[in-house]
Amino acid sequence: MSQTVRTRPEGSTRALDEAYDTALLDLDGVVYAGGDAIAHAPESLAVAREAGMALAYVTNNALRTPDAVAGHLTELGIPTDAADVITSAQAVARLISEQVPDGSRVLVIGGEGLRVALRERGLEPVDSADDEPVAVVQGYGGPNLAWGRFAEACYAIARGVPWFASNTDLTIPSARGIAPGNGAAVEVVRIATGAQPQVAGKPLPPMHRETVLRTGAERPLVVGDRLDTDIEGAFNGEVDSLLVLTGVTDGAQLLAAPPHHRPTYVDVDLRGLLTGQPEVVADGDGFACGGWVAAARGERLELEGDGEAIDGLRALCAAAWTAAGDGTCGLDGAKSLARLGV
Numbered sequence: 001m002s003q004t005v006r007t008r009p010e011g012s013t014r015a016l017d018e019a020y021d022t023a024l025l026d027l028d029g030v031v032y033a034g035g036d037a038i039a040h041a042p043e044s045l046a047v048a049r050e051a052g053m054a055l056a057y058v059t060n061n062a063l064r065t066p067d068a069v070a071g072h073l074t075e076l077g078i079p080t081d082a083a084d085v086i087t088s089a090q091a092v093a094r095l096i097s098e099q100v101p102d103g104s105r106v107l108v109i110g111g112e113g114l115r116v117a118l119r120e121r122g123l124e125p126v127d128s129a130d131d132e133p134v135a136v137v138q139g140y141g142g143p144n145l146a147w148g149r150f151a152e153a154c155y156a157i158a159r160g161v162p163w164f165a166s167n168t169d170l171t172i173p174s175a176r177g178i179a180p181g182n183g184a185a186v187e188v189v190r191i192a193t194g195a196q197p198q199v200a201g202k203p204l205p206p207m208h209r210e211t212v213l214r215t216g217a218e219r220p221l222v223v224g225d226r227l228d229t230d231i232e233g234a235f236n237g238e239v240d241s242l243l244v245l246t247g248v249t250d251g252a253q254l255l256a257a258p259p260h261h262r263p264t265y266v267d268v269d270l271r272g273l274l275t276g277q278p279e280v281v282a283d284g285d286g287f288a289c290g291g292w293v294a295a296a297r298g299e300r301l302e303l304e305g306d307g308e309a310i311d312g313l314r315a316l317c318a319a320a321w322t323a324a325g326d327g328t329c330g331l332d333g334a335k336s337l338a339r340l341g342v
Contacts, residue, residue, distance in 0.1 A: 003238070005326050006262040008287060008318035011279030016242065016265070016272065022217035023273060026202075027059040028068070029225035029247020030270070032076060034175020038246045040234035042077040043272040053273070055084060056215045058222075060181070060201040060229060062089035062139030062166035063111040078278025083214070088166035088201030089139055093117035093208040095162055095200045100134050103243040107131065107161070109153045109189075110182075112164065129155035138189065138197065139166035140182040148187050150162040157193045169229060173247055192310045203232035213238075223273070225249055227261035240264040242272060250311055251333070251342035255301065258328050262321055268310050278311060287318035296323040296331055303336035314338045 012019055025031060032039050036342025049055055057069065057080065066070075066085035073080040090113025093114070096106060100123070108114050108125045114137055115125040126133055129152050136156045140258075141149065157163050168183035186197060200206040202224075211217070220239050224230020234241035243249060243263035254266065265277045280287050286295030294303045296319045303312055316336055320329040 003259075005066075005259045006264070007265050007322040007325075008280045010240075010264050010277065012277040014308045015051075016277070017051045017222060017274055017277055018054040019219075020053065020221035020240070020342070021219045022054040022056055022213055022215055022221070024056050024058045024215070024217065024220050024222045024228070025046065025148045026091065026224035026230050026247075027057055028061060029173045030223060031057065031073070031078065032245055032249070033173050035072070036175065037076040037078070039165065039269065041087075041223065041270045043148035044094045044273055046103045047140060054068060054215065054217070055080075055215070056086060056211065058085055058086045058207070058211050060088045060112045060169050060182075060207075061093070061172065062087055062117075062165035062201075063142055065113050066090075072180070086211050086214050087113055087117065088118070089113040089206060090139055090214075091207045092139070092164050092166045092200035093123065094210060095198060095206050096123035096135050096137060097123060099162070104134045105131055107133035107136045107152060107156050107169045108165070109136065109144075109149045109185075110141040111175070112141045128152060129159070129161075133161055134226075135162050135164060135267070136292065137164045137166070138186055143179065143326055145185070150185070150192070153189050154192045157189070157195050163189070163193075163195055163203075165197040165198040167207075167229070168199055169226075169311065171248065173225075178248065202229040206237060208237040209234060211315070221268070227253060227257055231257075232260050232265075233298055235260045242267060244269050245310075246270075249283045251316075251337040254313070255316055256328050256330070257321070257332050257337065258324075259326055262317075266310065266314055266317065274311070280314050280336055281336070287315050289315040289318070294319040294336065299332055301331050301333035301336050302331075309340040312336070316340075
């Protein structure tokens, strides 16, 4: 795939909920964290929906069923149907179903979300390597997943059974901070077996395909908080993206982003769906946005001016990404980021 290297966030004269027909929203770190709604999320999504934007919730978390996720979102003040939820469990179940006979047994290392998704595709979930599974699937099973479940996966894989993973996110946001995600659990099995799983979730194509099949989106906008899943997934799918700063990505990571991790737009939170996006323009040897001008000088990224912090970050992105080209920016932006508080 050949794409033009992005060197600055784009501007939009139209509100994003008017410019795109469907928002493909990540959940953890975007809509909620630790089960609680993120500030401004319910109100912003309600306005976007009333404006005619379709909302689809796309998550790499394979633990809960779409019904459970929809119920949780509804409780948070975001009315949602199960059909509006697309999970990596659904994506990996489809991937498995395309490679094994209908009705096959699949060893599940994970939660109810995987079991429901497998049954939807005509497959039978089982719990033991001795149940003669034809595939092993691993997804996030929550903080209390028993260690013995990893052993079952290893036994089956050692017998030559193909291994699938819903996703490989190393971390997951929680109310108390960043916790180990399914990717950390996948590493346990990989180290023990030496095998490599087929992976379905973001940022890989099976998840994007699942999302498009279920939503029918024609002008989608991926909205996420992670560069290595949400934004890279949008890049791989050749669709636009909005990074919100309510989850795991901080300013330093954003400035250092290689081309496939650079979002189309950057905003503080989901209120960014309801507005246009300011243009970042060349200004002398730097880049201006709002009241800020950022430039790469020597070994540092320098920032001058004042105004909204997010505009300063957008200007810094332009300076950093332009300096990096198709690589990763190694310039020191710590002082400028500290000034912005991001």
